[in-house]
Every structure is written in C-alpha cells, then in structure tokens.
Amino acid sequence: MTRDPRSETSGAPLLTVRAIEKFFPGVRALSGVSFDAARGEVHALLGENGAGKSTLIKIVSGVFPPDRGEVVVDGKPVDLARPDDARRAGIATIYQELLLFPELTVAENIFMGHAPRAGLGRLDWRAMRERTKALLASLEIHDLEAERIVGSLSIGNRQRVEILRALSQDARILIMDEPTAALTEYDVTRLFDIVRKLKARGVAVIYISHRLDEIFAIADRVTVLRDGAHVATKHVSETDATELVQLMVGRRIESLFPKITVPIGKPVLEVKDLERRPLTKTISLTVRAGEIVGLSGLVGSGRSELAQTIFGVTPADSGQIRIADQQVDIRSPAQARSLGVAYVPEDRGTQGLVRPMTVRENFSLAALGKIAFGGFIDRGAERKLASDGVRRFAVKASSLEQIAGKLSGGNQQKIVLGKWLANGPKLLILDEPTRGIDVGAKAEIHRLMGELAAQGLAILMISSELPEVLGMSDRVLVMREGRIVAEFSREEATQESIGAAMMGSHDNAEKAA
Amino acid sequence: MTTVTLTGTEADPRRWLKAFASQEALLAIAVIGLAIAVGLYNPRFLAARNLSDVLLGNAYIAVAAVGMSMVIISGNIDISVGALIGVLATISGTLAVNGAPAVVAWSAALVAGVLVMALQGVIIAYLRIPAIVVTLGMLSILKGGLISVTGGKWITDLPDDFHLADVEIFGTLPFPVFLMILATILAALWMRYSASGRAIYAVGGNAEAARLCGISQPRTIVMVFALHGLFAGAAALLYATQLRVIQSTVPPNLELTIITASVVGGVSILGGVGTVVGSTLAAVLIAEIASALVFIDVSPYWIRAVQGVLILVTVIADILRRRRMAGA
Numbered sequence: 001m002t003r004d005p006r007s008e009t010s011g012a013p014l015l016t017v018r019a020i021e022k023f024f025p026g027v028r029a030l031s032g033v034s035f036d037a038a039r040g041e042v043h044a045l046l047g048e049n050g051a052g053k054s055t056l057i058k059i060v061s062g063v064f065p066p067d068r069g070e071v072v073v074d075g076k077p078v079d080l081a082r083p084d085d086a087r088r089a090g091i092a093t094i095y096q097e098l099l100l101f102p103e104l105t106v107a108e109n110i111f112m113g114h115a116p117r118a119g120l121g122r123l124d125w126r127a128m129r130e131r132t133k134a135l136l137a138s139l140e141i142h143d144l145e146a147e148r149i150v151g152s153l154s155i156g157n158r159q160r161v162e163i164l165r166a167l168s169q170d171a172r173i174l175i176m177d178e179p180t181a182a183l184t185e186y187d188v189t190r191l192f193d194i195v196r197k198l199k200a201r202g203v204a205v206i207y208i209s210h211r212l213d214e215i216f217a218i219a220d221r222v223t224v225l226r227d228g229a230h231v232a233t234k235h236v237s238e239t240d241a242t243e244l245v246q247l248m249v250g251r252r253i254e255s256l257f258p259k260i261t262v263p264i265g266k267p268v269l270e271v272k273d274l275e276r277r278p279l280t281k282t283i284s285l286t287v288r289a290g291e292i293v294g295l296s297g298l299v300g301s302g303r304s305e306l307a308q309t310i311f312g313v314t315p316a317d318s319g320q321i322r323i324a325d326q327q328v329d330i331r332s333p334a335q336a337r338s339l340g341v342a343y344v345p346e347d348r349g350t351q352g353l354v355r356p357m358t359v360r361e362n363f364s365l366a367a368l369g370k371i372a373f374g375g376f377i378d379r380g381a382e383r384k385l386a387s388d389g390v391r392r393f394a395v396k397a398s399s400l401e402q403i404a405g406k407l408s409g410g411n412q413q414k415i416v417l418g419k420w421l422a423n424g425p426k427l428l429i430l431d432e433p434t435r436g437i438d439v440g441a442k443a444e445i446h447r448l449m450g451e452l453a454a455q456g457l458a459i460l461m462i463s464s465e466l467p468e469v470l471g472m473s474d475r476v477l478v479m480r481e482g483r484i485v486a487e488f489s490r491e492e493a494t495q496e497s498i499g500a501a502m503m504g505s506h507d508n509a510e511k512a513a
Numbered sequence: 514m515t516t517v518t519l520t521g522t523e524a525d526p527r528r529w530l531k532a533f534a535s536q537e538a539l540l541a542i543a544v545i546g547l548a549i550a551v552g553l554y555n556p557r558f559l560a561a562r563n564l565s566d567v568l569l570g571n572a573y574i575a576v577a578a579v580g581m582s583m584v585i586i587s588g589n590i591d592i593s594v595g596a597l598i599g600v601l602a603t604i605s606g607t608l609a610v611n612g613a614p615a616v617v618a619w620s621a622a623l624v625a626g627v628l629v630m631a632l633q634g635v636i637i638a639y640l641r642i643p644a645i646v647v648t649l650g651m652l653s654i655l656k657g658g659l660i661s662v663t664g665g666k667w668i669t670d671l672p673d674d675f676h677l678a679d680v681e682i683f684g685t686l687p688f689p690v691f692l693m694i695l696a697t698i699l700a701a702l703w704m705r706y707s708a709s710g711r712a713i714y715a716v717g718g719n720a721e722a723a724r725l726c727g728i729s730q731p732r733t734i735v736m737v738f739a740l741h742g743l744f745a746g747a748a749a750l751l752y753a754t755q756l757r758v759i760q761s762t763v764p765p766n767l768e769l770t771i772i773t774a775s776v777v778g779g780v781s782i783l784g785g786v787g788t789v790v791g792s793t794l795a796a797v798l799i800a801e802i803a804s805a806l807v808f809i810d811v812s813p814y815w816i817r818a819v820q821g822v823l824i825l826v827t828v829i830a831d832i833l834r835r836r837r838m839a840g841a
Binding site for chain 2: 311313332333334337338343345351352353354355356357361365366368369372375376377379419
C-alpha cells in the first residue's frame with residue numbers, strides 16, 4: 001500500500017479529469033470528481049445508478065460541458081464543447097445502445113463521417129474496404145466481413161464494429177459504458193480479448209460496469225463514485241468485492257424518513273410463480289395492507305418489468321396473482337385499475353403525465369369513470385377532486401388550469417401520484433417515486449407514503465436509492481436477473497446486505513431465497 | 514436546497530393579456546380586423562351578398578375541419594377526406610337523381626362517411642399502421658374509383674327537395690352556415706365536457722399515460738375516425754347541394770385546405786392540443802382572405818401561398834411553445 005492509486009506514477013497519465021462539477025436544475029450531478037487513466041490501462045468506473053457515471057462520461061465525450069473543472073489529454077487541457085472535439089482529442093465512446101446504421105455495411109459504418117476520399121470528393125470505396133480489412137486483421141477478428149450489412153450482425157459483432165470505428169479515428173482513449181450488458185458469455189470473452197489487445201497498444205480504456213467479477217477480470221484500477229462525488233480509487237489487486245460494495249453504497253442516511261409504524265393487515269397482493277419472459281422468472285411475493293415493501297435491484301434486474309406484469313401492461317405468461325384473496329388474471333391496465341391496483345410509473349414524462357393537459361385534467365384522468373355520468377364529466381366533481389388532490393399533495397401550481405407540463409418535476413410527480421389515489425386503490429405500486437425531484441418534494445412524497453400505508457394501503461415500492469428503501473420499507477426484496485434473490489426484514493436490512501444481494505457478490509449468496 | 518416551484522403566475526400583470534392571446538381570440542380578432550381593413554379599402558367587400566357568399570361557399574370546409582381537428586388532436590392525420598367528400602357527394606346525388614327520397618340520399622352520405630372512416634380507424638388503431646399511410650392509400654382508392662365509376666360525368670337534374678343548402682333556418686340563416694355553427698358548438702361541448710372527448714386529448718397528448726389510466730387507445734381512435742366520417746358526410750351534403758350540379762371532382766387539395774384550417778386554428782400537429790372553435794374560425798379566416806384578395810386586386814392564386822405562410826407561422830409558434838414547456 002505504498003503507491004497512491006489516485007495518481008499512477010508510471011509516466012504522465014493520458015487522460016486526466018480534474019475537479020469536475022456539473023449542475024442540473026435542482027441537482028448537483030457531479031461535485032469535484034477527479035480521476036486519470038494511463039496508456040495501456042483499463043480503469044473501471046463503479047457506482048450505483050445515479051452516482052454520476054453517465055454524467056461523467058458524457059462530459060469526457062463532449063456531450064455537454066462541465067460547469068467547473070477540466071479534462072486534460074496528454075498534458076494539454078482540452079475544451080470539449082461538442083462530441084467532435086472529443087473525437088479530435090482521441091476520445092471515443094461506446095454507449096450501451098450502439099449507435100450504428102443498421103442498413104449500411106460494416107465498412108460504411110466504420111467510416112461514417114470520415115470516409116477516405118478519392119478525387120472530386122468521391123468516396124474511395126476500395127480504400128474503405130482495405131482499411132476495414134486491416135482493422136479487422138489488427139484485432140484478429142475473422143468472422144466479420146467489410147461488406148456485411150450491420151443489421152444482420154449479432155450484438156457482439158455490432159459492438160466490435162463500434163470498437164473498430166473508434167480505432168479508425170485513432171482513438172487513444174476508449175470509454176465503454178456497460179459493454180457486456182447485452183452480451184453472451186462467449187462474446188464477453190471475446191470482448192475481453194479485444195480490450196487486452198487495445199491495452200497492449202497503449203489505448204486507455206475507461207470501463208463502466210456493474211459486474212464486479214468483470215472489473216476484477218479486466219481492470220487495473222477502479223474508481224468508485226457515489227452521489228456525484230469521488231469516493232475512492234483502488235488498484236484492483238488491493239481490494240475485494242466486499243470493500244467495493246461498501247464504498248458504493250456506504251453513505252449515511254442523511255434525511256430521516258418519517259416512517260410510521262402501522263399495524264400490518266391481511267395480504268392484499270399475493271403473487272405465486274409469476275412468469276413473463278425474459279425478465280420475470282418465477283416470482284413469488286406478498287404485500288399486506290399497511291405494509292410498504294421495498295423492491296431493490298440494479299437497473300435491468302427486472303423490477304419495472306415485474307410491476308408492469310402485475311399491472312397488466314405486459315400480462316403474465318404463467319403463475320398466479322391474488323388480489324384481496326381473489327384469484328385474478330390481469331390482462332390490461334384498465335382491468336388492474338378496476339381491481340384496485342394503482343401504478344405510478346418510473347418515467348413520469350412518457351408514462352405518467354399528459355403534459356399538454358391542465359392540472360385538473362391530469363388529476364381526473366384515471367378516475368373519469370367515477371366522475372362522468374351519461375358520458376359527460378361532472379365538472380364540479382372534477383374540480384373538487386383536483387383541488388382536494390392539490391391540497392392533499394401540496395402541489396404548487398398557480399391554478400387548477402395550469403398546464404401540467406410547466407410544473408417542476410416534484411410537482412409533476414405529486415400529480416401522477418395523486419391521479420392514481422383519486423381512484424381509491426387497495427394496492428399502490430410505485431416505480432422510483434422520487435427520482436429526479438428535489439429534496440423538499442421527496443420528503444413530501446415520503447410523508448404521503450407513510451400516511452397512505454397508515455390508511456391501510458398496501459405499497460410496493462421500486463427504488464434504486466438504498467437510503468429510501470431502508471428508510472421507508474417494512475420489508476425489502478432484492479431482484480437480480482429477473483428473480484427475487486433475497487428478502488430482508490426492516491431490522492435485517494442494511495446497505496451492505498442489500499448491496500451485496502443486488503450485485504450478487506458471493507459472500508452473501510447463502511442469503512438468497 | 515430550496516424548492517423551486519411555479520407560483521408567480523397569479524401576480525403576472527400580463528395575465529389578462531395571455532387570456533386574449535389564445536388562438537381562438539386571435540383568430541376572431543383577425544376575422545373582424547381583416548373585414549374592417551379590406552372594407553375600408555373596398556366597401557363592396559362588406560356587402561351582405563359577398564359576406565354570405567364567402568360563408569356559404571366555405572361552410573363545408575369548416576364542417577370537415579371540425580372532424581379533422583378531432584383526428585389531429587388524437588395524434589393522427591387524414592388526407593383522404595377531400596376525396597371522400599367527392600365520393601359521398603356523388604353517392605348522395607346519384608341516389609337522389611334515381612328517385613330516392615332526399616332523406617335517404619342524405620343519410621346514405623352520412624352512413625357511408627362513417628363506415629369508410631371507421632374502417633380506416635380500425636386499420637390505423639388495431640393493425641398499428643401510420644395514419645398518413647392508410648389515408649394516403651384510401652385517397653388514391655377513392656379518387657381513382659370515383660373517376661372510373663362516374664367517367665367524369667356531372668350529376669344534373671337533381672330534385673329540388675335535395676338541395677339542403679337552400680333551406681333557411683328561422684327564415685334568414687342559410688342552412689350551411691347554421692350547420693357550421695351547430696356542428697362547431699356541439700363538437701366543442703362534446704370535446705370539452707364528455708369523457709370520450711377527454712380521452713381524445715389524453716391519447717393525443719400522451720398515449721402511454723392514457724393507456725396506463727385505462728383509456729383504450731385503439732377504441733378512441735376508431736371512435737374519432739367514425740365521428741370524423743360523420744362530419745365529412747355532412748360536409749359532402751353541403752358541397753353536393755350548393756350548386757345545381759355535382760361534379761365528380763372536388764377542389765384540388767381540398768384535404769390540405771381542411772388540414773390548414775385545423776392547424777391554423779391552433780390544433781397541434783403533434784396531437785393533444787387544440788379546439789374545434791379555433792378550426793372553424795380559421796376556416797372562415799382563410800375563406801375571407803381568399804375573397805379579400807379579389808377585392809384588393811391581388812390575384813386569387815396567391816391564396817395558396819397565404820395558406821402556406823399561415824401554416825408555417827402557426828406550426829412554428831406551436832413547436833416553440835412546446836419546447837418552452839418541455840424545458841420548464
């Protein structure tokens with residue numbers, strides 16, 4: 001432990017990111033993050049959802065500029081105002097959702113935007129093909145042809161095309177955002193081969209992944225981010241999975257959630273062996289009246305998919321759902337609603353709010369059946385419903401007739417929540433109820449959740465924020481790869497135990513249900 | 514961290530101005546202002562005869578624009594309506610000439626309108642094919658079918674009692690103008706106060722949110738198109754009965770004029786926003802401009818260019834408004 005892992009001494013680093021700060025309206029996304037990467041180094045970035053990894057790589061890729069701090073490449077500060085600036089500085093990024101043109105060939109994709117030219121500005125097709133072949137040969141890729149249409153390739157091969165594209169622009173710094181998320185076992189092995197070849201060539205690789213085993217397999221150093229701040233940088237040889245999980249999740253619970261202890265009643269939702277491929281696999285769970293059950297897990301672990309299956313958006317393939325002791329077969333959201341299920345979706349913008357509508361119209365949208373008589377809406381009842389909602393949820397709007405899309409995120413979320421409660425549900429499913437809203441609105445929503453549970457509502461809360469899960473839940477379920485892998489009572493649940501189950505690190509595997 | 518909320522609007526001294534700045538108010542001001550301005554230049558423009566001609570000749574466009582507005586608010590579009598009006602007028606006229614009672618001839622147009630549009634709605638909603646493609650196909654079928662079947666012949670010798678446009682309500686109000694006003698008011702009330710009307714706004718404003726609220730998007734779209742067919746049928750009757758003959762063609766680009774009325778009337782081309790009152794006012798304004806051009810000695814051919822400018826201005830204003838909203 002004599003070396004300081006924060007600044008590698010073997011030569012000047014190729015990329016240095018210094019004291020980056022970034023603010024978004026109402027949120028501080030990054031507060032003074034620094035790290036560096038040397039030639040031929042694989043440097044992993046680790047952190048929970050919302051820790052600031054994406055913001056950081058977007059700054060380094062020139063998607064948006066930092067508010068403070070600088071990016072230094074090869075000892076020279078670079079101004080990364082546009083993605084093109086990053087490209088010229090030798091930085092290439094491979095995003096999770098690959099940015100390729102499926103109708104074009106491998107060669108055309110690789111050279112899109114910087115194709116070799118012959119006279120009079122014509123494309124030099126032959127040079128393009130030759131250079132593609134050379135690139136393929138340099139990485140010893142033999143199962144990919146320059147003339148193939150990219151849309152016909154496997155995900156693994158498409159990713160290789162992206163890597164080749166980066167190399168064709170002489171990228172010296174390659175950022176890979178969760179590159180293995182969609183890959184098969186075999187493709188992961190091949191990806192690692194390529195990463196090792198890039199290392200040998202002196203390329204610096206910034207590798208973002210949730211999978212700890214990969215980080216130990218491929219990375220030299222790892223930097224952990226939490227809540228937009230730099231937590232630690234370690235040599236992988238000098239750390240282990242337990243320590244990394246602790247670094248990732250180990251934050252103090254700063255705000256005290258007003259968790260009220262209420263008597264837990266009868267089961268409201270009972271799910272048994274619920275299946276909906278690919279992301280809901282033999283799920284069984286129970287939520288009781290007055291109980292708040294936290295559903296934890298990484299993005300992509302199948303939490304939202306489970307919620308949507310229970311709510312009938314993507315009806316189950318098999319398994320049983322019982323609501324209030326009644327066997328039900330939920331095939332549509334309308335049916336779920338009439339059974340007393342309410343669902344506040346994760347994505348407020350696309351799934352929850354009708355932005356051009358007024359506050360009043362949004363509040364009544366899920367309850368139109370109750371306030372319409374003979375097909376016509378009782379305006380008095382509607383106004384009452386909306387003004388009750390505004391008061392109960394402390395929505396800050398200038399009037400009921402204000403356009404909902406103009407309100408702040410917290411107030412929009414309160415409307416989406418209120419809209420569902422207007423219907424008098426028995427079971428409330430909340431998907432990331434406080435994502436992206438400010439602290440005040442957050443506390444407000446937590447207070448409301450407590451009140452609702454006290455009134456006997458059963459609440460299933462999906463959340464990526466561990467303090468929220470720990471603070472609000474009577475019980476915590478953890479999902480990984482479409483299954484529930486652990487269950488903790490309020491007393492047993494800790495950041496470490498949930499974090500370990502979420503990541504699937506082995507020392508906690510025996511707790512898996 | 515302080516909570517940022519919007520509460521200042523009430524104190525905004527320009528609030529009264531904002532009420533005036535609604536699309537409907539602007540259009541009403543434009544309709545009256547233009548009449549006064551052109552009247553000052555050429556008083557003959559304000560002659561009762563001219564004003565009633567303007568309204569009579571264009572009421573069918575306003576009626577069709579009411580249905581079109583509903584379709585666009587629901588997040589769809591229909592470019593087959595112009596051709597459909599021609600077909601429905603011919604069906605109705607053919608029946609009348611062959612001795613069918615006027616009521617039967619009229620009803621046939623309405624029923625056929627609903628059926629054709631509902632069919633398109635089903636294809637759009639249940640097979641999930643973009644409306645622009647479905648209605649483009651229907652446009653060709655209807656146009657081609659009509660010219661082939663009629664051979665381009667006009668229908669003449671229509672019975673007198675067939676001519677709806679000649680009827681006067683309360684002894685003074687010509688039927689086309691009456692129908693335009695009635696259709697607009699009924700549709701406006703329905704859009705504003707009925708649960709189904711609200712569903713149209715919800716589906717057009719955010720289909721996913723509407724679905725999660727238990728509003729069936731396919732059913733709403735089929736309903737919108739069926740209603741649009743009813744208004745198209747009514748428009749066809751006005752069109753068929755305004756002259757003593759029925760041509761087997763409709764004015765070129767009739768569908769575009771109808772869409773222009775909706776869009777200029779404040780109906781957002783992106784769906785979810787707009788009123789039928791606005792579209793009727795815009796239809797009147799466009800007809801008024803076309804007539805005004807003649808009275809100020811400008812070639813009436815300029816009307817297309819004027820329509821184009823109106824469309825671009827309103828759509829740009831709408832998009833800018835939305836962008837500001839998204840940024841809030």
